[in-house]
Amino acid sequence: MLTLTNFRKEYAGFLAIEIPKLHFEKGIYWIKGANGSGKSTLFKSIAGLQPYAGSIVLNGQIDQMKSPVAYRKLVNYAEAEPLYPSYLTGNDLLMFVAEMKNASPEQVTELVQVFEIESFIKNATGSYSSGMLKKLSLVLGFLGNPDLIILDEPLITLDLVATEKIAILIQKYATNGVGFLISSHQSKEMDSLAVKAQYLVENQTIKLL
Amino acid sequence: MKIILNTLTKTIVRSFYKEFALFFLIGLYVCFGLLKSSDHIFLNTYIVSSGWLIGFYFLVWTVYNLLIINFLIRFLRKKENIFLYQSFLANKGILYASFSIVQLYLFAPALVYAAFVASIAINLGLYSIVFSISAFLFLSVVLPVFIYRNAIAKPDIGLCASSFLTLHLRFKKPYFSFFFFHLLESEWLKLLVSKGLSALLLLGLVQILQTDNADIRPLMIVVLMGFLPNFTLIGSYHSFENVNLIWFRNLPFHLAKKWLTALATFAIVLLPELFLLYRYAWVALPWYVPLLGYFFGVGLLTLYYCGLYLKIAADERFSNLIFIAAIFCFLAILFSINVLLIIAVVLALGLVTFFKTYYGYEYLVKVE
Numbered sequence: 001m002l003t004l005t006n007f008r009k010e011y012a013g014f015l016a017i018e019i020p021k022l023h024f025e026k027g028i029y030w031i032k033g034a035n036g037s038g039k040s041t042l043f044k045s046i047a048g049l050q051p052y053a054g055s056i057v058l059n060g061q062i063d064q065m066k067s068p069v070a071y072r073k074l075v076n077y078a079e080a081e082p083l084y085p086s087y088l089t090g091n092d093l094l095m096f097v098a099e100m101k102n103a104s105p106e107q108v109t110e111l112v113q114v115f116e117i118e119s120f121i122k123n124a125t126g127s128y129s130s131g132m133l134k135k136l137s138l139v140l141g142f143l144g145n146p147d148l149i150i151l152d153e154p155l156i157t158l159d160l161v162a163t164e165k166i167a168i169l170i171q172k173y174a175t176n177g178v179g180f181l182i183s184s185h186q187s188k189e190m191d192s193l194a195v196k197a198q199y200l201v202e203n204q205t206i207k208l209l
Numbered sequence: 210m211k212i213i214l215n216t217l218t219k220t221i222v223r224s225f226y227k228e229f230a231l232f233f234l235i236g237l238y239v240c241f242g243l244l245k246s247s248d249h250i251f252l253n254t255y256i257v258s259s260g261w262l263i264g265f266y267f268l269v270w271t272v273y274n275l276l277i278i279n280f281l282i283r284f285l286r287k288k289e290n291i292f293l294y295q296s297f298l299a300n301k302g303i304l305y306a307s308f309s310i311v312q313l314y315l316f317a318p319a320l321v322y323a324a325f326v327a328s329i330a331i332n333l334g335l336y337s338i339v340f341s342i343s344a345f346l347f348l349s350v351v352l353p354v355f356i357y358r359n360a361i362a363k364p365d366i367g368l369c370a371s372s373f374l375t376l377h378l379r380f381k382k383p384y385f386s387f388f389f390f391h392l393l394e395s396e397w398l399k400l401l402v403s404k405g406l407s408a409l410l411l412l413g414l415v416q417i418l419q420t421d422n423a424d425i426r427p428l429m430i431v432v433l434m435g436f437l438p439n440f441t442l443i444g445s446y447h448s449f450e451n452v453n454l455i456w457f458r459n460l461p462f463h464l465a466k467k468w469l470t471a472l473a474t475f476a477i478v479l480l481p482e483l484f485l486l487y488r489y490a491w492v493a494l495p496w497y498v499p500l501l502g503y504f505f506g507v508g509l510l511t512l513y514y515c516g517l518y519l520k521i522a523a524d525e526r527f528s529n530l531i532f533i534a535a536i537f538c539f540l541a542i543l544f545s546i547n548v549l550l551i552i553a554v555v556l557a558l559g560l561v562t563f564f565k566t567y568y569g570y571e572y573l574v575k576v577e
Binding site: 011047048049050051068071073075076077082083085087088091095096097 | 382394573
């Protein structure tokens, strides 16, 4: 599904994370690591949010650098602490991302219902609580027909009901062939997931647990 | 009273002018950019002389007052302003007086123009018009004060009063409009200052360089120098894109579409300058020349925006690059290189830079 080769990310000359070779087959992967270990840096690079050295290739042929648009159509990302322009409504963002990712209206409606965001979707995001923002970012992360969904701390600020729902949704998408990279401190709520492997980000690199 | 008035002024008045900065800016451009002072005098002489046409001003001032009332009720309902309800505990007289002064501040733009219209009526000896304007203004200031006092006493009164100001939430916003909402919400002062400076520079340069012959070069130099303050807005656009919308980088946005969106945004940003160019452009020049100047300005802003994606954008080598680019443009104008060719080169250079640098660029915040 995803291959990283000679991946290296530095900030102002300081090494943040280095991965000589890493391959993820389709499945759900759990990425662990202490705060500041480089998990989010790795996720942001895979999502295409920041430049890096090396290469990231999806499905053996779609290089993030060489085919940026095709790659981004297939890789979705939900950040740990979402922040959106306060004057935009959830609906503005939903419609925009749905159009970009070619999501069907049925999928949008389904996700809105699953995450129970109908009641506030037409309000400006500036009026949202952190839990509402998180739910919106997760809905955006599932839109379209991705091959890989990256969820950075998907459970923070969510209530127990929403946590159970997201676990079911991840499993459903994974059954349909979507791969997941998930980082979370709360592994217990995700026990029901069929995790393929767990990785630990530590000492500026990643290793299989 | 001083404490209540200070608090109300700092909260309500400041927020009002902040929220409606663009509204006033456009109003200023339309009223004082497109129309000269002599036009105002001529127009108002006609209006006050006709008598009934003054009703148009009454209508405009009433709409403006409704805007103020709606804003204030909406403002009081915000979570962070709940503390203002405590002002209800103050002496009734003090509360009325404080709100009257606040209303004066908010209604001031209308009052200033009304005073100007009234002065014309006085000059023409039309005292009935002066009286009707004075009475209308008095009611415009006093009546809303009772509404405010009522809103403070009954917090629920404003629940459905501000629907038309939140109307924009009901419509899907196109991508290019995100930046304008951002400007209005977070960078209104920068917008005001840059537009004000740009207008002053442009008008000043036009006065110095204006000639009677049909030479296009002075106008292009006016554009090259007069549009400079807008570069700060391009910096805002760049940081907005890389800070507020950083997650957009995960979206499958074609770079050409992104570049075109930036181009369209800058074209909108420079619309006031286009109006000024047309209003004050050389009479000897053909009608399309200000338009060429405008496109040249849009091209320059786009080139600067694309340049911000260079790796050297954070250090002083970038300033050198801008200086060299400006010199080249200046020389091209001086030696009468075809303006369309200059615009094409500027746009092409920007496009190539953007395509080559966008994905390799990382916005880093400097830590002091």
